[in-house]
Amino acid sequence: MADFLPLLIELGTEELPPKALPELAQAFHAGVLKGLAARRIVVREDNTGEVPTGPLYTPRRLAVYLPAVSTQQPIQHSEVPGPYTNIGLDAQGQPTQALLGFAQKNGVDWTKLDRVTDAKGMRFVFRSSRPGSATSELLAEIVAEALKALPVPKPMRWGERDFAFVRPAHWLVILFGRDVAPGEVLGLKSDRMSRGHRFHHAKGVWLNEAGEYLQAMREAKVLADPRERRQRVLAEIRAAAKQAGGEARVPDALLEEVNCLVEWPKAVLCSFEPDFLRVPPEALVLTMETNQKFFPVMDADGKLTEKFIGIANIESKNPDEVRKGYERVIRPRFADAAFFFDEDLKQGLASMAEGLASVTYQQKLGTVADKSARVAALAREIASRVGASPADADRAAVLAKADLQSRLVGEFPELQGTAGRYYAAAAGESEAVAAAIDEAYQPRFAGDAIAPSPLGRALAIAERLDTLAGGFAAGLKPTGNKDPFALRRNALGLARTIIEGELELDLPALVDAAAANLPAGVSLDKRELLDFIVDRLRGYYADQDVPTLQFEAVAEVRPDSLLDFDRRLKAIAEFARLRESGALAAANKRIRNILRKVETPIPDRVDSGKLAEPAEQALHEALSSALADTDPMLAKRDYVGTLKRLAKLQAPVDEFFDKTMVMADDTALRDNRLALLRGVADRFAAVAAVEQLSAG
Template sequence: MADFLPLLVELGTEELPPKALPELAQAFHDGVLKGLAARRIEVRDAGGGDLPAGPLYTPRRLAVFLPAVATQQPMQRSEVPGPYTNIGLDAQGQPTPALLGFAQKNGVDWTKLDRVTDAKGMRFVFRSSRPGAATSDLLADIVAEALKALPVPKPMRWGERDYSFVRPAHWLVILFGREVAPGEVLGLKSDRMSRGHRFHHAKGVWLNEAGEYLQAMREARVLADPRERRERIRAEIKAAAKLAGGEARVPPALLEEVNCLVEWPKAVLCSFDKDFLRVPSEALVLTMESNQKFFPVMDADGKLSEKFIGIANIESKDPDEVRKGYERVIRPRFADAAFFYDEDLKQGLASMADGLASVTYQQKLGSVADKSGRVAALAGHIAGMLGLDADQARRAASLAKADLQSRLVGEFPELQGTAGRYYATAAGEPEAVAAAIDEAYQPRFGGDAIAPSPLGRVLAIAERLDTLAGGFAAGLKPTGNKDPFALRRNALGLARTIIEGELELELPALVDAAAKNLPAGLPLDQGELLDFILDRLRAYYADQNVPGLQFEAVAEVRPASLLDFDRRLKAIAEFARLRESGALAAANKRIRNILRKVESPIPDAVDKGKLAEPAEQALHDALASALADTDPMLAKRDYVGTLKRLAKLQGPVDNFFDRTMVMAEDTGLRDNRLALLRGVADRFATVAAVEQLSAG
């Protein structure tokens, strides 16, 4: 039985790219495990201990720690197939040259060969076994393979070396228990000597054994475990924000990026001139987070304060100097933002809107001003459909793109709409108009909320409708991975706004209105666009774990309203949980198949006088009762109630098929029965094509 020892691998480098670091570290960790598994070297989870499972990394190192790795490969057994006995032995049972040659090749007497039987008969085989190699002798190759497989798009060379990696590599540790595993990777010989913090411990770190790694690195002012480092950053930020009397804004993506920039994090509380707070807070926050990797501090009311927190990669003896440095770099960026904002206020949003006429949106679709005009017309139309103020909708839409001409958006493109809201407020526009200008962009990304206000939703729908209609009419439909006008995202945003906003709007009517606004000579295939929008819903509902068969059941009947589509889908989900659903889905599928094959006209109504069999009379009565019960339900769009009531038809439908010949020789009986079945199918189809739920 093999012994087990802890394994530590650490590759020291120049500073690694922070955004790629977690992926690189995970891939390195997985690669080492894959290499061990390929060589059948057992790895156990010893549990507990100072070192956690998972990759270890800092800006200057990639590391893997495995608490229990077998010290040797298992016994290596092999089986080499030889000739079949009818070829290896002659009539007298003596070895043929073919068998003797096989035995000689494998270094044994032919009588020592084993025999096995397979599908073709009995054959000779040579079986051998040998002890596995020592794990320590294989580790360097495993590490090299893992590094070679890392997702590095542009490896670099350094010095006069023939090796390449994402960054220059300077040291390599491969410790197996207390011993250094021999080998060379990227021109570096394996060692037990790591390195500490670049400034706090600018010298080597001797590692006695693999299990001492984290503590030895802590003493050298390096937190090698990213989980520990991340929590240290959180704690430092929280303590600094408390001193400032507020709470820090800590976006997960920024926290992770900062975690990949430091080895020994230390929070530094800083401040800026309060006068800058007159600038839109989103611009200041964007500057702090995106450009400088600082954490803004919000006051007790949740508003941006003049405090912010930087995370230093050093515990300075003079923290005031670090603070001054952080404040010095933020000041000119804030000054630029303030200048842009002030100049934009002088120009005014209406003046910016006038300038959109000189900005081309798309060659066939005219200028941005042309697009704004189309969106304004659509917004007014949609607002009227929803009982909202059409004038406000048109006003908001006419100003929604104006901030594209602003200096602030020129510097911070992410502030489109947000800047417009500030400028509209400053110009005295109604609050609903100003908010809608900003909300028109929602949802801005996957997982973002839809526009919260009614007017904002109107603008969001109108903007996306025009983009989709114009894109399809101008021949800009997405192909493969290419979608320059983000039509897929716009279609999903449109659908989400209607569904999640619970807006009673019929999609074909909306598309028709958008088509009428397009420039002359740009015909739109409205059916194609409707199919495209509907197709976006597949992924939307798939993310909500809605089965594909249920989606198809509703898509088959093509509800005009997307909100109605959502209601029907929820009803189908309820129906699918009923005991009767499977049998009724199969029965509806059988009915549809029968009706599809009928070439002659089917009567519009059932003739009660031609109901010859008790089973068809019973189904007719049951259907008549179900129709009477579900008519008021359908009028109220109570699809759940409708399907639950129709589920009671299972018994009469099953009995009908068991006891009645549908395709009778008497054409009168046959047509009457077909009319009865069509009545059943049509009533189910008022909600969804339930036959789609039948996989058979």
């Protein structure tokens, strides 16, 4: 039975790019496991150790620790295919030159070769076995393969070396148990000597055995486990925020990035002049988080305070100097933001809006002012249907793009709409108009909420609808990965706003209105745009685990309202859970196939006097009753109730197909039966194409 030992691999480098670091570490860990598996070296869990088996990394190292790795490959079996027997043997059953050559090449007599049969017939094979190699002899090769496979788009070279990597590499540890596994990777010979923190422990760290890695690193002021380090960062942030009497804002992405910037995190509580709080807090937060990787501190009401937290990669003997440094770097950026804000207030939002007449939106679609006018026309129409003020919608649309002319948005493009809200409020616009200017951009990203107010939703829909209509009309449709006007994102945002906002809107009518507003000289394929919008819903509902067949069942009937589309989809999900759904889906598919092949006109109504068979009489009676019951349901768009009622048709439909010949020789009988079947199919189609649920 093979022995098992812990394995440690550590590659020390210059500071790695923080945003790419987790992916690099995960890929390195996976690559090592892949290399071991390819050589049939067993890796198993050992729950007694404290060291995790996930990737380990800091800004200066990529590491892999596996608690139990087999010390030896198993016996290696190989099988070399040779010639087929009809080629290897002559008519007398004697070996041909081809077979003798194959046997000689493998060092055996041809009579010792085995025979196997595959799809082409019987052939000779040479089978052999040899002892497996010691794992330690293979580790350097495995590490080299794993590093070569890392997702490094632009590797760099350093010094006189011929090697390339994401950053210069300076040391390599490969410890298998207590022993160094021999080898050389990236010009570095494997060793047991790691390195500690650049400032706290600027010397080597001798590792006696693989299992002591994390503790040895801690003693050298390095937290090599990113999970432990992240918890330390969070604890430091929370302690500093508590000291400030508030709560830190800690976005996951920023926490992850900061975690990849430090090896020994230490929070430093800082502050800035309270006068800067007159600037839109979003600008200050953006500066702190994006530019400086600081964590803002909020008060009990969620408002920004003058406190913020920096995470140092050193436990300084003079933390006041670190604090002063952080405060010093942030002050000029805040001063710039304050200056831009003050100058924008002097200009005013209305003046900014006037300047949009000189800014080209798109050559075929005119200026940004032209676009704002088109959006205003759509917004007025939509507002009247969603319970918002058309006058407010017009005003908000006219001002919505004005902050593109502001200095603040010029410096912080992410604040488009947000800045406009502040400028509108300062100019005396109503609270609803000011909020709608900001809400028009929601959802801004995947997972973001839709606009919360009816006015904001009206503006959000109008903005996206004009962008989509104009983009398609101007020939800017997405191709492959290219989507310069973000039409895919706009289509999904439009659909989400309608569905999640529960807005009953006629989408084809809105597309008609958007097309009518477009400049002369451009034309819109309305059906193509509608198909594009519906197609964006595939991913939206796939993320909600809606089966593709259910989506197709609703998409085929093309409801004009996306909210209605959503209702039908929920009804189909309920229907699919019914015992009768499978048989009815198959029956509807059969009906559709029959009707599709009919070339002569089918009567509009069933003639009850021509119903000759008991089965067709029973189906007609059941259908008539179902039609009477579901008419009021459909009028109220009660699709769940409709399908549950129609599910009762399963037995008479099955009986009809079992006992009745649809395509009878008698034309009158045949046409009457086709009319009956079309009645069944049409009533189901009033909700969805349920035949799509039948995979057969």
